[in-house]
Amino acid sequence: MSQDAFDEGLAALKSDLLRPEGPSITNMSEYRFAVLPYKPNKEFYVRKQVREVSDDLKSKGWQVFELPVNKLLLKRLRNAPQEELDSWIGREKRLVAKGKKERALRTAIDNLEYLIEGQNGIAKDAIEEIHRLADVNQVDTEKTLVWITRMGSLYPFFRTSTLLKHLDGNTRRIPVVVLYPGRRVDKTALSFMEETDADRDYRPRIYP
Known part of the structure; x- marks a missing residue:
């Protein structure tokens, strides 16, 4: 995942969010959940670019929220x-x-792992926070739009595939994008922090 690939993915994501017929970040209208990978050593660059996109969306009347996973962990x-x-x-x-x-x-x-894994762990907290923001x-x-950020804080304690699996279908049709520090291995596989073995068969769209 090069910086160019991240920039391409972010531009494609923004374009899909702003489609005249409504946000379309997957092929399924009810499934508004996507992953945007980036190189872990580009964290600050990514934050800057995401902030600029968020500001632009807000200027167009959008509500944009950030859900930092490190705060859920703490x-x-x-x-x-x-x-x-x-x-x-x-x-x-x-x-x-x-x-x-x-x-x-x-x-x-x-x-x-005992504290944060599974459907009653960090995933439950993230889902509850998304629902709270909606209400x-x-x-x-x-x-x-909800950005899920600071995923790197979970390494090496948590396999992010668990979080993504439980978020699946629980976003209340709000577009949710996970900023994922890691590497795309193939069409549906991601390596967390470019360190772990690739988790495969992700359902969310992986940009670009």
């Missing part, structure tokens, strides 16, 4: 039982003190 951690967190941290510190850093990382990953702002689904 909220999950704050709401976890303190005794549980203390136990996790204590175990990781003991492993590091013994020079078992890889095992400590694996323990941290296992603990956070509070009385959105017009023809002129509303």
